[in-house]
Amino acid sequence: MSLVLDPTAQDLLFREARTANAFTEEPVTEEQVQAIYDLIKYGPTAFNQTPLRIVLVRSEEARERLAPLMAEGNRAKTSAAPLVAILAADNEFHEELPALFPHFPQAKDFFTERPVRERAAGFNAALQAAYFIVGVRAAGLAAGPMTGFDFAGVQKEFLDGDHSPLMIVNIGRPAEGASSPRSPRLAYDEVITTV
C-alpha cells in the first residue's frame, strides 16, 4: 500500500464516509465546529487567501428563513439537521491579504479588479469547502453538502453583496439509512493521463 495515512483515517475521511441525508438528534456543539475550523484552517489556498466564510444557522428564526430558500428536495432534511452551515466566498478577501501573506504583501495588488477577485474567491473558497467537508468527517460527523438552493435569496437573507454563497452543508451524526448506495467512480484511466 502506497499511502502513509492509516487505514482507519482513510475510512473515516474517504472510504467509509458518506454524504448523509438524515441525522440523529444529537446536537453539534460549538466546540466541535471550533475543532473543525482549527484543523482545516491550515488547508492551502493561493496566496493564503482563505476566502471561506461560514454562517451557522442555529436559531429557529434563522432556520425558518432558510427553509423556503432550499430546493424542495433539500428542504425537510435541512430543517431537521442538527446544524446547517452556509459556506460563502468573501469577494473582498484582498483587504486581509497583507496580514495573511506577510512575506509578499504586494499580492493584494493582483486583486484590484472585482471580477478577478470573485474568480479567485470562488475557486479558493471551494478548495476550503472541500477541506471543511473533510474536517466535519474528522470530527466523526457526517456532512450533507448541497448546491440545490436559491443562491440569490440566501445571499440576500444571510450574507451581503460582498459574500457569495457556495454550498450549504447539513451536519450531524448520521441516522440509520442516512445515505444512498455508493455511486460508481471513474476508473484511474478515465481521469488520469500521462504525457
Place this chain on the structure above:
Amino acid sequence: MSLVLDPTAQDLLFREARTANAFTEEPVTEEQVQAIYDLIKYGPTAFNQTPLRIVLVRSEEARERLAPLMAEGNRAKTSAAPLVAILAADNEFHEELPALFPHFPQAKDFFTERPVRERAAGFNAALQAAYFIVGVRAAGLAAGPMTGFDFAGVQKEFLDGDHSPLMIVNIGRPAEGASSPRSPRLAYDEVITTV
C-alpha cells in the same frame, strides 16, 4: 479534543503539512498516484459529477513544453519537481452522469447549457483538487499547488476546448527548507458567525 481523527493523521494532512517549493530527487511512482486517486475518488461532489481530470507531466518533452507556460517564479521549481500534475475540469462531465449517478439519471438534463456545465465543472473539480492535495499528503508526499501559469497556453498545449485548467501541482518528497514560514490564519470569529 473534539476530533475523532487521530493527531498523527491531523498533522500529516493539515497541521504539519506544508506547501513545498523544493523536493528531493526521489521519484513519485505510478503506484503512489494510483493509491492517491483510489482514496480521493470517494470525495463528494454534486450529483457525483467528479469532473476532475489530471494530466501527469512526466516526459522531458512534455516538461519542456510546460516550462515556458509557468509564471516566472514557478518555472524553476516546476522543472525540478519529481512529478507535475495539471488539474483540469471536464466541462462535458454530464455525458458520464447517467452512469455516475444511476439513481437519478435525469440529473444530466440540468446541464444542457454549456455555461451551467462550466460553472458546475469548475466548482466541483475545485472540490476534487482540494481532495487531491489531501491525498498527496496522505501518501506522505508534499504538494506545491500553483495557479500562476498561462491558463490558455496550458489548455492549448495539454488539454482541449472541453477541459479547463484549474491548478498545477508539483509533487514529491519535500527538500530541507522547502517551505516558507507558515502564514497566519484568520481567527474563528473572523470566519464563522452564528445566526
